[in-house]
Amino acid sequence: MSKGYRASAGIMLAPAVTLIGAFILVPMLLTVWLSFQDWSTQTPFSAARFIGLANFQDIFGSTSVGRDFKGALVNTAIYTALSVAIILPLSVLFGLLVHQRDVGGGTLLRTVLFSTYMVPMIAVALVWSKLYSPSEGPFNQMLGFIGIGPQPWLSSPRSALVSIVLLNVWQQVGYFTVLAIAGLTQIPGSLYEAATLDGASRAEQFRFITLPLLRRTLLFSAVIAIINAVQVFEPVALITQGGPVGSTNVLTYHIRRVGIERAQGGLGSAMAVMLMLTLIVVVCALFAFMNRKDDE
Amino acid sequence: MSLAWTSKLALAAGLAFVPGWASAAAVNISYLTHWSPETVALLESAAKDYAKTNPDVSVTVRAVPFGDLLTTLRSQGGSAEGPTIGGIYDLWLPELVRDKLVAPAPDAVAAEVKSAWPAGVVSAASVGGAPYGIPNEIDVYALNYNKDLFKQAGIAAAPKTWDEFRAAAKKLTNKDAGQQGFGMINSWAAGVVHPFASLLVSNGGELVAGGKPALDSKQAGETFGLYESLIKDGSSDPSMATADANTTGPFLDNFVSGKTGMIIMANWWESALKTGMGAKFSNIATAPIPVGPSGDKPHSISYSWMTVVNAKAGAAEQKAAWDFLAWLNSPKSGKNGASAMSDILMSMGILPSRSSDIEAHKAKLGTEFLAGYVGVLADAKPFPVVAGGQEFSESLQQTLEALQYGQISAKDAEAKAQADAVSILDRAAK
Numbered sequence: 001m002s003k004g005y006r007a008s009a010g011i012m013l014a015p016a017v018t019l020i021g022a023f024i025l026v027p028m029l030l031t032v033w034l035s036f037q038d039w040s041t042q043t044p045f046s047a048a049r050f051i052g053l054a055n056f057q058d059i060f061g062s063t064s065v066g067r068d069f070k071g072a073l074v075n076t077a078i079y080t081a082l083s084v085a086i087i088l089p090l091s092v093l094f095g096l097l098v099h100q101r102d103v104g105g106g107t108l109l110r111t112v113l114f115s116t117y118m119v120p121m122i123a124v125a126l127v128w129s130k131l132y133s134p135s136e137g138p139f140n141q142m143l144g145f146i147g148i149g150p151q152p153w154l155s156s157p158r159s160a161l162v163s164i165v166l167l168n169v170w171q172q173v174g175y176f177t178v179l180a181i182a183g184l185t186q187i188p189g190s191l192y193e194a195a196t197l198d199g200a201s202r203a204e205q206f207r208f209i210t211l212p213l214l215r216r217t218l219l220f221s222a223v224i225a226i227i228n229a230v231q232v233f234e235p236v237a238l239i240t241q242g243g244p245v246g247s248t249n250v251l252t253y254h255i256r257r258v259g260i261e262r263a264q265g266g267l268g269s270a271m272a273v274m275l276m277l278t279l280i281v282v283v284c285a286l287f288a289f290m291n292r293k294d295d296e
Numbered sequence: 297m298s299l300a301w302t303s304k305l306a307l308a309a310g311l312a313f314v315p316g317w318a319s320a321a322a323v324n325i326s327y328l329t330h331w332s333p334e335t336v337a338l339l340e341s342a343a344k345d346y347a348k349t350n351p352d353v354s355v356t357v358r359a360v361p362f363g364d365l366l367t368t369l370r371s372q373g374g375s376a377e378g379p380t381i382g383g384i385y386d387l388w389l390p391e392l393v394r395d396k397l398v399a400p401a402p403d404a405v406a407a408e409v410k411s412a413w414p415a416g417v418v419s420a421a422s423v424g425g426a427p428y429g430i431p432n433e434i435d436v437y438a439l440n441y442n443k444d445l446f447k448q449a450g451i452a453a454a455p456k457t458w459d460e461f462r463a464a465a466k467k468l469t470n471k472d473a474g475q476q477g478f479g480m481i482n483s484w485a486a487g488v489v490h491p492f493a494s495l496l497v498s499n500g501g502e503l504v505a506g507g508k509p510a511l512d513s514k515q516a517g518e519t520f521g522l523y524e525s526l527i528k529d530g531s532s533d534p535s536m537a538t539a540d541a542n543t544t545g546p547f548l549d550n551f552v553s554g555k556t557g558m559i560i561m562a563n564w565w566e567s568a569l570k571t572g573m574g575a576k577f578s579n580i581a582t583a584p585i586p587v588g589p590s591g592d593k594p595h596s597i598s599y600s601w602m603t604v605v606n607a608k609a610g611a612a613e614q615k616a617a618w619d620f621l622a623w624l625n626s627p628k629s630g631k632n633g634a635s636a637m638s639d640i641l642m643s644m645g646i647l648p649s650r651s652s653d654i655e656a657h658k659a660k661l662g663t664e665f666l667a668g669y670v671g672v673l674a675d676a677k678p679f680p681v682v683a684g685g686q687e688f689s690e691s692l693q694q695t696l697e698a699l700q701y702g703q704i705s706a707k708d709a710e711a712k713a714q715a716d717a718v719s720i721l722d723r724a725a726k
Contacts, residue, residue, distance in 0.1 A: 042395030064691045064716040155535040243483030245697040
């Protein structure tokens, strides 16, 4: 590569690299640096005092700081796992339904499914908090019609997190259905025609053609779904405030409480660093798993 | 055009481009609160009255849910563009002062506060002896009960002791009708901790004594035990206790719809009860907190609210803010010798804390609902205002909620609450 070519490539890349550096890398590095400091978010960075790994010892310790963080980490993991485990199969199912060319109303169904994704979370939270109301909520009334007693939904530590997951599934599934449809359209119809001629059933076509060829789309969907789920904040802040008994206290909400409400910037940064590392490990593991499958 | 005219036009054009020349004395200040739209309208009306004599000062009011108030103050209060005035809970003051987010009251305002408010209220609005805010409301707790449900259960009078309280809660419980005897609250720190603390002080105990947590005392152990027994009796159902970010939700719905017999709550929720119950509000009565086995007489905890001024706001904005607040809280601004602030507070059933306001509102404070609160004011014990107080409250909230849901025994709750409180207050004091 000639020197002139390198120089012009550098000049062209410089604006993007500078912007990414200023707005993404610097804040990330700053967060990592702050995680080793004792620092109040209300004071200048110059007031930060180096304390080594003390913040990390605190968040994994046995005091209330550590207990609350570990609880929030587990809640976030459960929320993420449940959300992904429900959203991905549902999105494929809805995608297959919408993609069927021999069934009418596919466009309408696609629009209806995607519309939930466009509703602002504040409206979703307001409506769903009433739907879940233990005494006068429509969900319990509907369950009553089929002889099932009232459920506590958001009022019990056993069901509150799952209730928030259901709300998330309702809102996000339309978006992931659109991704699944995009993946399905990439699969050549000739493969299905050949399989039909060979006597393969619909189930066999799904198992041996659709799923393997949808793998890349599903990997992308899984990564996006995980990142979205890990960042859950609004329904918790608007409906449950992390309760009851901390059962819906997810990491983003907890970091906001520690870092902003209590101004414990060092501790909050240590928690954010752990969240970031966990996310990196999970996404890398997912890619490694898929690459191995591809090699096989 | 003559040279003189050209000069005049040039001067006029030049002045027109000098920023703010046309309104050099105009000052815009903002007021952050968690009040409802109806109450915000009253505050805006008071600000308009103030503007009649101070046309150069304009006050804009902004409201956020209670759950977002502290976060908004912390995230926006650190800049000159943040709210000039904030209504805050006294528990937050020490840390806001430590972080230099709020300005000390000017000498004239400080002197007025010290002379016109009771000493206990002044101390809650002060750090290191210096007032940082103008106090406005004081809240105490009492037992609220549904007279109709009491009548149906054959209970003649409000319980005076914990034994009577527990017995009444049992009688008022009717699971088939979805009715609980005593309503606890969860998912809201103050809603969980303050009723517990009121029962604790009515049992002769304290949350913090001499700056150290006192949750391992005999009195605290008995209070945790009372909660455990109410849950084991089935007299209190935690699934009916949830609060939301606006401090409303199922716990309030269940009380206003007659599914909760008793609740321990503060005076400020009179307006919420009136809104939710309409004419049925007359079914609600107040009584002092029942006295525990180690207590001498009914007590309640008390806490206060105040208005503070953003330390990062410009000098002109700070001066205008203090002047507006001094007027708003003075006997000159309201009706019949009351302050405009106290008129706003009384519209919500909130007790004003200024001595002259209590005198001016004597007649309304004598109504059946509020009289029960005014009566316990003299024996109220201030909620401890210490650095780390909010985290301490949230930690105790978690423990009490775990106790409500049967995840922990009273004995373990006591040990956990004390250990957590020691660790939190020690760290905050460093």
